[in-house]
Amino acid sequence: MSINGRINDRGEFTPRLDRLLDIWRKDATIAESIATWKVSVPQKAQTESIESIDSGLKEILAVQGIQRLYSHQAQAFKLFNAGRNLVAATGTASGKSLCYQLPILSMLYQGGQGNALLLFPTKALTYDQRNSLVRMIPPEWHTATQVYDGDTPAHLRASIRKNARVLLTNPDMLHTAILPHHTLWVDFFRDLRLVVIDEIHVYRGVFGSHIANLIRRLQRICSFYGAAPQFILTSATVSNAREHSERLIEAPVELIDRDGAPHGERNFILYNPPVVNQELGIRRSAVSEGVRLAGDLISYDIQTLVFSQTRRQTEIALRYLRENHIGMAEDIFAYRSGYLPSERRKIERRLKSGEARAVTATNALELGVDIGSMDAVVIVGYPGSVAATRQQSGRAGRKTGSSVSVLVASANPVDQFLVRHPEFILDRSPEKALINADNPLILLQHVRCAAFELPFREGESFGRLGWEQLKGYLEALAELGETHFSRDRYYWSADQYPAEKISLRSTAAGTVLLQLEENGRLTTIGEVDLHSAHWLVHPGAIYMHQASTYLVKSLDLEAKIALLEPVSYDYYTEPRQEIDLTILETYQTAAVPSGTRNLGEVLVSSQLVGYRKVRWYTHEHLGGEEVTLPPTQLLTVAYWLALSETAVKALEAENLWNNSPINYGPTWRLQRALARRRDNYICQVCGLPEQGVEHHVHHKIPFRQFTSAEVANQLDNLITLCPACHKKAEGAVRMRSGLAGLSYVLNHLASLLIMCDVSDLDSHFDPQSALIDGAPVLFLYDKVPAGIGLCEEIYQRHEVLMKNALELVENCACQEGCPSCVGVGGENGSGGKRETLALLSLLNGRSLQL
């Protein structure tokens, strides 16, 4: 066996990966579960000659082995020379960097006119890029090409500020160190001609909204010094690269998206784990199937990246992989946020060097970090967006030779939808990156920073924000005593350095430190943001870090510290929360079949009330605990769907909820009698006493939700009701299960349709909402305070959403509802598939025919 493959009987060389792929094709236990296998044919390079380029520059390129430019690189250079802003949105490893390196080199060559500022999303990427630039730049410009970030030693900073011509940094550094001290950078800004923003697809949602404001600040400082730099941006594939760029820099941008780089054969496999319980539609877990496939790859000595969607899954996958490959356990790692940067750098290095044979990661690794390209990637569960799927699977891919990426579908409705509609991932354009630079909280923070940097003059604008709006913010700051209006300007007037307290990644500042007490000393092993802390590290939670489990002893939200203790329990925990929602203002409302669609502002108050303990491997519930944390409040934008009275009546009239008879178990007769006696034979809702006929006894939590009849029939779950009241109560339960199913489908599907991460949205429903005169209502809301434009999109695309939701549920093979359509019965109601289907039919303007 050679290093990379083996010679077969016919004397042909077969790489290891191709041999394994062959086995997968033939092995029935795998082949049967493969829903789609797409092989993209290798592509040859499309190039242009570099005749038109300055001869000195040509020599430098020749030294790099570049005789011709890929078509997209050539196009970028032409556009730059024409004075345009541009965004290069081509594939992973397509040589995007040269799109801005060439203009920089050419600037340095033309008598050294013009400076360049380069922004990278991560430190690691910044250093990579400096190395790559310095390799191209003649030695006399090396000292002028510098990284300036948090790690730059203090004694070098002054000299960098004075001499830098090409400055590589990150948004946080621009935000906290450079802009607030712009007077130290006079020479740099005065001659700033090019701003490069790499990987702009990262700058979406809250982060992107911050970045857009940061660029407003940068532009303001540039124009103060009389500079008007051009912008070159790069992006992984998003469907609106141009629109996104233009929103970020608020200026016209040319799009370059025809990729001229070559690549080898790429295999994309969509794998749907086999069904293990037909009736409940339960499939084998995506994590365990992903681990199994990754195991095959590891056994063939193919370096493999396993992406999963949550930090918890990453840890679970690591644990399983290490257990299955004991001999290699030390070369298998996990990589996710919450690890300290030094730990992450170590793993990155080991990936690059090949020492790490397998790494399980969250999307923390998806962003820009240069780890070289892999032969194989396994993605456990749809990452929530087409863009992320492409970014993650793009980690596998060589210029020549084959590579494979496998997406293992989870039971989520979107995953199952994708299994039936692989074209969504394969052919459809990826998501839009949405930002809202005018989100009031984010905007306010940057108006503060900008006022600190330069007083605001009356009549000034801030990006596309005109004076009238800007003035409102300046006045609000004046009311808080932070600005002072003097003659014609607003001056910063507080003993504060605002940028210091403003995180570009959140609307609210603050992270909770995770600390371990060992031998009387506290060590910090990681951190989580304040909001997530409520769900991840509440007291009693099991927190996982590098395959170790910790019990959270206490959570101090004031001091922002969670105290952990290493434990080896056989369970993990799942938080339970209660949500209360209030409508504050309705922006828009419109009639739709069977109800109304609405857009408005809501206040969501959520509170952790307890958690469940779940046993490893078997996922058996071991009982719950109550924990109360203070509620968190979220003022945001929501889309809601309110059902009309006619629709409700139609559902009731059709008596859709005719459930099959249930065997209530041996204790039922006795418990029923006891409940009636306890309730004095009186209906507990209307007060009607029994008159000859026995009242009904109702399960408060539906019987089907229990696995043990004995537990379901416990007295505190029973209540005596007259037949009329019982019908209403059951109706509410049915309505609840229909709405639960619908909210389950919509929450997942909306993210696919309006192109955002599943985690950006949340849902809430109420069968008898006091907010809408007792009508059933379902909310989808943006998890960012004041929103970033998601619900506006949903509101616009209501009809498409309903249509797709109906199709998804109709086409699902399960009988009673499953994780892939309306959720499993038992969580929020019984069954739910029929109820959801009925609801969806009405919402699509169809009649009820089932």
Place this chain on the structure above:
Amino acid sequence: MDKSLLDRLKALGLERGMEKVKPQPRRAVFPIDTVMDGEYIDTAFGPAFCFSEQMAPDLKYGRVNFGEEVDFNLLYAWSGRNSGDTASLGRIVFLDTETSGLAGGSGTFAFMIGLGFWTEEGFKLMQLFLNEPADEPALLSYLGHVLTPFDTVVTYNGKAFDIPLLISRHVLNAFNQPFSGFHHIDLLTFARRIWKNRLASRSLGTVESEILGVTRSQEEIPGWMVPDIYFDFLKSGDARPLSGVFYHNRMDVLSLAGLFKFGAKLLTDPMEFIAQEGLDLIAVARLYEEQGYVTRALQLYEHSLGLGLPRPFLIQTIYRYATIAKRQGDWERALCLWEKAAVEDEIEACVEIAKYHEHIDRDLESALTWTIRAFENLQRSSLPQYVRIEYARLLEHRKDRILRKKNIGYRS
């Protein structure tokens, strides 16, 4: 909804604790010129407010007499001024600012610039005051005018704070900055050099009371309160609380000038001022050494050893002193000093003596004795394990070599 933007921002989750400031209509009931007896000076950019005070020619400021002539050439030399320049007191300006914040950055501005200089009538104080942030061009323009006759600026922490801040203000107002070509003496660096070991802090306040012997009156305002007093003035228009800030700044400038004179005298004739302060003396001696005044350094070392020093400084001083003696070939003094240190269980001193006997004196027997003595001191020391191992290895090596030499000596 008819809520104000601020209410809405709060509902969205604007940090708690951010409370509305009580709207106080700004009434110029107590404008600055009713509180401070200063004047408005016309500049091309509008009027700038300035309060001036001429001090008596022979002002006594704590232990310093402002009228006394001092030789500050040594202080100049220490501060890096070219030796060719002749120092002239008339070209020095003392500067201290009061600012809108302590964090720095382009949003921090100086609302008061205190300046002091010696004229023929004695020390003169000028305090330039910013009545409105928008008046900054006038303030800076007048500052440029006042600075014209000077070529040296003396500050306390001005290298890190006041001067960069003022330069930044000039950049922001598109003015040329007035300090290019200025020589800058930052007395904080000087204070750190001399009083690092003796004073608990090197803040101007501490140096002022401990060294100059000055106490501030009830009018004093602590520095951290200064920005808020100014912001309150901006909102209310009531300048009365600012008198405390003027006092604070005045004292800072006077102390700066006083410290400059005191420091110059200290360097010129330390024995007159701090003959009993061993720690100060060895610091001055260090400074002499650096400036090449070795003989004066040796005198101070000798004197301070006589005063008795706390152990770490004693050892430090012995070694420095001995190193100079060794360099000068004064072995007798060097040996005597090392022996003193050897008594204090010092290992290195024993090694130095052993070296002397081995290489200079060629008394191998003594060299061996002192090497063994070094071993003994090593046993008693509380050095970390890895250092001890390394020391032991070196000493072992030395011992072997001496023994080898001895054997060769016997054979021949």
